[in-house]
Amino acid sequence: MINNFQWLPLLDTLTCLALAFVLGSAIGLERQFRQRTAGLRTNALVAVGAAVFVDLACRLGGGDGAVRVIAYVVSGVGFLGAGAIMKEGINVRGLNTAATLWGSAAVGACAGAGFAAEALLASLFVLAANTLLRPVVNTINRAPIDDASTEVTYQMRVIAPREHGKQALAALEDSLEHANYPVGDLDVETFGEDDVEIVATLLSTSVDSDELDRVVEGLVLKPFVSQAYWSPSTTD
Numbered sequence: 001m002i003n004n005f006q007w008l009p010l011l012d013t014l015t016c017l018a019l020a021f022v023l024g025s026a027i028g029l030e031r032q033f034r035q036r037t038a039g040l041r042t043n044a045l046v047a048v049g050a051a052v053f054v055d056l057a058c059r060l061g062g063g064d065g066a067v068r069v070i071a072y073v074v075s076g077v078g079f080l081g082a083g084a085i086m087k088e089g090i091n092v093r094g095l096n097t098a099a100t101l102w103g104s105a106a107v108g109a110c111a112g113a114g115f116a117a118e119a120l121l122a123s124l125f126v127l128a129a130n131t132l133l134r135p136v137v138n139t140i141n142r143a144p145i146d147d148a149s150t151e152v153t154y155q156m157r158v159i160a161p162r163e164h165g166k167q168a169l170a171a172l173e174d175s176l177e178h179a180n181y182p183v184g185d186l187d188v189e190t191f192g193e194d195d196v197e198i199v200a201t202l203l204s205t206s207v208d209s210d211e212l213d214r215v216v217e218g219l220v221l222k223p224f225v226s227q228a229y230w231s232p233s234t235t236d
Contacts, residue, residue, distance in 0.1 A: 012055075012114070015116075016055050016112050016113075016114060017048055017055070017111070019111040019116055019119055020048050020050070021048050023111065023120065023122075024043045024044040024045070024046060024047025024104050024123075025043070025044045027043045027047070027100060027126050027130075028044050028104070030130055031100060031130070036096075036100075037094060037097050038097045038098075042101070043100065043104040046077060046104040047104045047107050047111070049105075050077070050105040050106075050107075050112060051109070051111045052112065053072075054066055054069055054070060054073065054109045054112030054113050055112040055114075058112070058113060058114070066112075070109050074105070077102055077105040081097070081098030081101045084097040084098045085097075085098050100126060103122065103129075106122050106126075107122045107123045107126065153202070153232070154212070154230060154231070154232050155201055155230060155231050156172065156216075157197060157198070157199050157228065157230070158171075158172050158198045158225055158227070158228045159191050159197050159198075159226045159228070160198070161194060161195055161196075162195060164225075167222075167224045168219075168222070168224055168225055169186075169188065169198050171219060171222055171225065172198055173186075173200075175218055176200060176215065179212075179214075181202050181212075183201070183202065184202060185200070185201035186198070186200050186201070187201075213230075216228045216229055216230060
């Protein structure tokens with residue numbers, strides 16, 4: 001340990017880690033302000049951790065060692081980002097948070113390898129993606145859904161008394177089949193104490209809203225169906 005202690009390499013490591021900490025914190029500050037799962041500390045730790053591994057690999061194995069470690073950092077942060085992704089029904093949330101963690105790791109890797117300008121550029125682009133593109137995303141999301149051109153996931157829901165669940169399920173399948181909408185997924189869940197909710201997921205890029213309304217109207221007329229409705233989802 002004493003033999004490995006050298007002031008100049010230590011100063012270089014300090015500079016790399018400080019840069020990774022500052023840039024990772026800048027990325028995390030924006031995430032913390034948005035109240036995201038991975039905020040200030042998480043992004044700073046990811047950037048610093050990546051910088052430590054890459055800097056250590058550079059000092060021990062040179063450029064070849066750093067390349068191998070960077071490859072492991074990329075895959076390792078992928079597993080970390082997967083923990084931030086949550087599935088809520090047919091919606092998937094946390095993809096942007098996971099991608100931001102990946103970006104923080106890239107910033108840290110650049111800093112750990114001694115590429116300060118590249119690390120700064122990478123952090124600026126990550127911040128730009130999370131801030132400058134937000135108004136564009138909000139504008140697109142507020143626009144009316146074009147059924148014929150937008151890839152939307154649709155759900156048809158039917159609520160029926162538990163004793164008539166099989167009849168309602170058969171009626172739902174028959175109605176969708178008659179309308180030429182194949183069912184991608186079908187779930188039956190408990191709804192309250194006496195009812196069941198049947199959820200049919202339709203994966204289609206060309207859905208006619210009026211036709212789905214007609215399917216719902218036909219299902220509601222069934223004596224064993226309490227409620228029926230459909231809803232679109234474009235959340236990632």
